[in-house]
Amino acid sequence: MKLLKSISLIAIASLLFVSCGDNDKRKKTVDAAKIAISGTMKADLTAPPFVPAPVGDRPAKKLIVNMEILEKEGEMANGVSYVYWTFGGSVPGSFIRTRVGDEVEFTLSNHPDNKLPHNIDLHAVTGPGGGAESSFVAPGHEKTFSFKTLNPGLYVYHCATAPVGMHIANGMYGLILVEPEGGLPPVDKEYYIMQGDFYTSGENGDRGLQAFDMKKAVDEDADYVVFNGKVGALTGDNAITANVGETVRLYVGNGGPNLTSSFHVIGEIFDNVHVEGGDLINTNVQTTSIPAGGAAIVDFKVDVPGTFILVDHAIFRAFNKGALGMLKVTGEEDEKLYSGIKQEGIYNPEGGTIQTMPIDTKKKVAVSTKEKSLAQKMADGKQVYMKTCFACHQAEGQGIPNAFPPLAKSDYLNADVDRSIAIVKHGKTGEITVNGKKYNSVMTAQNITDVEIADVMTYIYNSWGNNKTNVTVSRVNKVK
Numbered sequence: 336m337k338l339l340k341s342i343s344l345i346a347i348a349s350l351l352f353v354s355c356g357d358n359d360k361r362k363k364t365v366d367a368a369k370i371a372i373s374g375t376m377k378a379d380l381t382a383p384p385f386v387p388a389p390v391g392d393r394p395a396k397k398l399i400v401n402m403e404i405l406e407k408e409g410e411m412a413n414g415v416s417y418v419y420w421t422f423g424g425s426v427p428g429s430f431i432r433t434r435v436g437d438e439v440e441f442t443l444s445n446h447p448d449n450k451l452p453h454n455i456d457l458h459a460v461t462g463p464g465g466g467a468e469s470s471f472v473a474p475g476h477e478k479t480f481s482f483k484t485l486n487p488g489l490y491v492y493h494c495a496t497a498p499v500g501m502h503i504a505n506g507m508y509g510l511i512l513v514e515p516e517g518g519l520p521p522v523d524k525e526y527y528i529m530q531g532d533f534y535t536s537g538e539n540g541d542r543g544l545q546a547f548d549m550k551k552a553v554d555e556d557a558d559y560v561v562f563n564g565k566v567g568a569l570t571g572d573n574a575i576t577a578n579v580g581e582t583v584r585l586y587v588g589n590g591g592p593n594l595t596s597s598f599h600v601i602g603e604i605f606d607n608v609h610v611e612g613g614d615l616i617n618t619n620v621q622t623t624s625i626p627a628g629g630a631a632i633v634d635f636k637v638d639v640p641g642t643f644i645l646v647d648h649a650i651f652r653a654f655n656k657g658a659l660g661m662l663k664v665t666g667e668e669d670e671k672l673y674s675g676i677k678q679e680g681i682y683n684p685e686g687g688t689i690q691t692m693p694i695d696t697k698k699k700v701a702v703s704t705k706e707k708s709l710a711q712k713m714a715d716g717k718q719v720y721m722k723t724c725f726a727c728h729q730a731e732g733q734g735i736p737n738a739f740p741p742l743a744k745s746d747y748l749n750a751d752v753d754r755s756i757a758i759v760k761h762g763k764t765g766e767i768t769v770n771g772k773k774y775n776s777v778m779t780a781q782n783i784t785d786v787e788i789a790d791v792m793t794y795i796y797n798s799w800g801n802n803k804t805n806v807t808v809s810r811v812n813k814v815k
């Protein structure tokens with residue numbers, strides 16, 4: 336009897352304990368609901384990769400958000416266009432920055448030139464459809480609804496009009512940040528990045544206006560996987576920037592519609608990750624998983640200068656479908672943290688994105704042989720090609736759209752033989768136009784002898800519709 340009593344006491348005690356814990360959690364929500372608002376302000380909305388100013392310690396307010404839906408043609412990649420459906424004119428849509436307890440008065444307007452009705456489902460909303468039901472709006476109309484931000488975090492918003500997948504696939508998503516009381520800890524630089532997968536009627540790189548392809552979307556067979564709506568939105572002159580010693584925070588979302596992002600910055604480690612955009616903070620993270628319809632807040636200090644490559648580490652997406660961005664860090668080198676090349680050998684496993692082929696000086700010793708026959712050069716050149724060039728320029732010299740230029744019927748190749756020899760000898764960076772398409776990438780110097788260069792260039796010039804130049808060893812010797 337006594338035993339029973341004490342058991343039941345323990346049971347009651349633990350019950351109490353459990354329900355206390357539950358209450359604590361719920362209390363947070365209840366508290367946020369009770370936060371009083373003081374005053375009204377119009378939200379400043381920004382296009383990616385920028386974010387509005389931090390909320391800091393401002394009190395909760397009535398926050399007016401005006402968002403306009405625009406259906407408009409844009410560039411998916413060089414020479415490839417696409418009709419995007421957008422929140423605020425950009426993909427991803429305008430960044431919305433709020434704090435917990437704000438009463439957001441949201442007006443969604445559908446431009447009269449648009450062809451379709453749309454709506455918005457904000458994952459930060461506690462309410463049916465995340466606002467979708469209250470915001471469904473036809474072209475030439477607008478709708479207003481309001482909601483209170485109850486949970487701090489980084490949230491995705493998206494269109495939820497049928498066919499939902501198609502509206503999302505056309506670019507209808509963005510991020511809304513709900514900062515905690517007092518704001519997130521300050522950092523030096525903040526940026527907005529969102530991944531999305533796209534499905535086009537043509538293959539990756541096919542020029543012209545591309546229609547949405549429903550079958551590929553259903554099959555999850557993406558032609559493009561990109562950051563901020565297009566190939567190259569964050570590369571070259573569009574790269575995001577920071578200075579050595581600064582802290583950088585990235586608000587990273589994934590609009591999907593289908594693919595999960597394995598978000599990684601080559602050469603950096605995330606000091607902090609708000610996992611799934613929530614309160615849980617993980618530290619010292621290499622790659623963070625961002626589901627479709629999810630987000631993460633990552634921050635890190637940049638300690639050394641250089642270009643840091645942002646990728647979806649499902650790596651074919653990065654190098655073949657566009658999921659690649661750049662963070663350019665300028666400032667002083669710190670050899671204690673990163674030495675650069677100290678010694679060069681031949682072994683070079685996976686490594687970074689850009690490498691120089693190691694040079695084996697012994698191979699470079701001039702060989703004085705008499706010129707081979709054309710047939711012999713073709714045979715030897717093909718071997719060199721299949722060993723050295725084929726991985727990038729492909730078996731038939733067709734190249735890979737947006738990554739490696741073609742050598743087949745290449746106007747660039749045929750226009751200037753010595754220039755092409757120099758490229759193989761010394762490598763090439765910077766923008767070039769081959770058959771009307773721009774490439775801005777890196778070809779490393781190829782570690783092959785002048786005889787091999789003569790062979791492979793002769794092979795290339797006498798294949799695939801090129802101009803049949805017979806490249807001699809002495810000509811290769813002369814090119815500096």
Ligand code: HEC
Binds near residue numbers: 738
């Ligand atoms: C690692 C990938 C890679 C390899 C391997 C490679 N290339 Fe290239 N190549 C490129 C890239 C990228 C460019 C464009 C560079 C730029 O954007 O400035 C290029 C450009 C060229 C061009 C000038 C553009 C054109 O299409 O006519 C020639 C010629 C060329 N490569 C020949 C070769 C030959 C010959 C080999 C083998 C001996 C070779 N490449 C190996 C990546 C590669």
Ligand SMILES: [Cu+2]
Binds near residue numbers: 494495502507
């Ligand atoms: Cu829509």
